[in-house]
Every structure is written in structure tokens, then in C-alpha cells.
Amino acid sequence: xxxxxxxxxxxxxxxxxxxxxxxxxxxxxxxxxxxxxxxxxxxxxxxxxxxxxxxxxxxxxxxxxxxxxxxxxxxxxxxxxxxxxxxxxxxxxxxxxxxxxxxxxxxxxxxxxxxxxxxxxxxxxxxxxxxxxxxxxxxxxxxxxxxxxxxxxxxxxxxxxxxxxxxxxxxxxxxxxxxxxxxxxxxxxxxxxxxxxxxxxxxxxxxxxxxx
Numbered sequence: 001x002x003x004x005x006x007x008x009x010x011x012x013x014x015x016x017x018x019x020x021x022x023x024x025x026x027x028x029x030x031x032x033x034x035x036x037x038x039x040x041x042x043x044x045x046x047x048x049x050x051x052x053x054x055x056x057x058x059x060x061x062x063x064x065x066x067x068x069x070x071x072x073x074x075x076x077x078x079x080x081x082x083x084x085x086x087x088x089x090x091x092x093x094x095x096x097x098x099x100x101x102x103x104x105x106x107x108x109x110x111x112x113x114x115x116x117x118x119x120x121x122x123x124x125x126x127x128x129x130x131x132x133x134x135x136x137x138x139x140x141x142x143x144x145x146x147x148x149x150x151x152x153x154x155x156x157x158x159x160x161x162x163x164x165x166x167x168x169x170x171x172x173x174x175x176x177x178x179x180x181x182x183x184x185x186x187x188x189x190x191x192x193x194x195x196x197x198x199x200x201x202x203x204x205x206x207x208x209x210x211x212x
Contacts, residue, residue, distance in 0.1 A: 114172030
């Protein structure tokens with residue numbers, strides 16, 4: 001389980017609407033990796049499809065423990081939320097990220113520590129049990145902090161996060177944001193949303209007598 005309340009572990013704002021994103025080619029998600037979180041799809045957040053707690057299928061997990069998987073699922077669903085069309089949760093992004101992490105000892109260490117630090121920071125900043133206990137707006141505010149390191153948007157609260165934990169949070173959020181977009185827009189659901197029909201398939205020569 002993650003660390004809760006207490007001391008954290010040691011260790012060019014641009015807005016874009018979801019509708020604008022959907023008309024981009026499939027691979028254009030790469031450009032978004034360099035834009036701030038800032039509720040990327042805020043314009044449609046009132047039209048929620050799921051809005052329900054995630055139901056993780058434990059037998060599908062290769063590395064994450066249940067609480068880690070739930071946290072990854074919730075963070076990724078904040079990055080690509082479910083509104084008029086499916087988001088990261090419906091696309092099963094958590095399972096793709098789990099597969100990637102399971103195959104890399106480096107990522108295993110990064111995710112184990114990164115998730116623990118984020119959860120501990122959320123508990124300290126909002127005086128709650130952790131990230132999963134935050135309200136919707138609080139989750140958005142916290143992920144903005146995790147991306148930028150700027151706590152000034154938290155209503156002037158007197159919050160101090162040690163620099164090492166903040167540095168870990170910033171680097172980790174950049175990674176999970178990149179992998180969320182990568183997993184979503186390289187999968188069938190992401191392809192359908194952007195109108196991409198998949199890579200062309202070789203159908204063979206129609207007249208095999210002409211084969212060289």
C-alpha cells in the first residue's frame with residue numbers, strides 16, 4: 001500500500017479541446033506530450049460517460065498491485081477522460097501500461113516510487129488519505145502541480161513539498177502522460193476515435209503468373 005499522511009518520501013500553457021484533438025491524425029498525439037496537462041479536454045468534462053470508480057481485473061495485471069493499478073487507471077482517465085466518446089479507462093490503458101512496466105525493470109522502479117510519491121503528496125497537500133480520495137477538481141489541481149511543480153494554484157494554502165519528491169512527481173507525471181497517450185492512440189479504440197482504419201494490409205498479387 002502507499003504511504004499516507006506525513007512527510008513525503010525522499011528520494012507554455014496551451015489549452016486544446018477534445019474535439020480539436022479528434023480530428024488530428026493518429027500519430028499527432030506526440031505533439032501533446034509537450035503541452036501542459038491543464039485539463040486537456042476540459043470543454044467536454046460535463047458530458048461524462050463513465051464517471052464511475054474503475055473496476056480493475058486483477059487477473060489481467062502482470063506487474064501492478066491492485067492499488068497501484070487503480071491509481072494508474074485514475075490518473076490516465078484524468079489525462080484522457082471519458083466524455084462523449086470513450087477515454088483511457090474504456091480503452092484499457094492501465095493494462096497496456098502494466099504490460100510495458102512488467103517488461104522493464106527500469107520502469108518497475110520508476111512506477112513503484114512515482115506512484116508512492118504522488119499518493120503521499122496528494123495526502124499531504126489535501127489532508128486526505130491519498131490521490132484516490134480526492135474530489136474531481138482536487139485531482140485536476142493536484143496533477144497540475146505534479147506537472148509544473150507550482151503549488152500557487154491551491155488557494156494560497158501553506159504547502160511545502162520537499163524538492164526531491166516534487167522532482168520525482170514532475171518526472172513521473174511526464175512519463176505516465178506520455179505512456180497514456182501512446183497506449184490510447186496506438187490501440188484500436190484510439191484509432192476509431194481519430195478515424196484511422198489501421199495500417200494498410202498486403203493483399204498479395206492478383207495475378208500470381210506475373211510474380212517475378
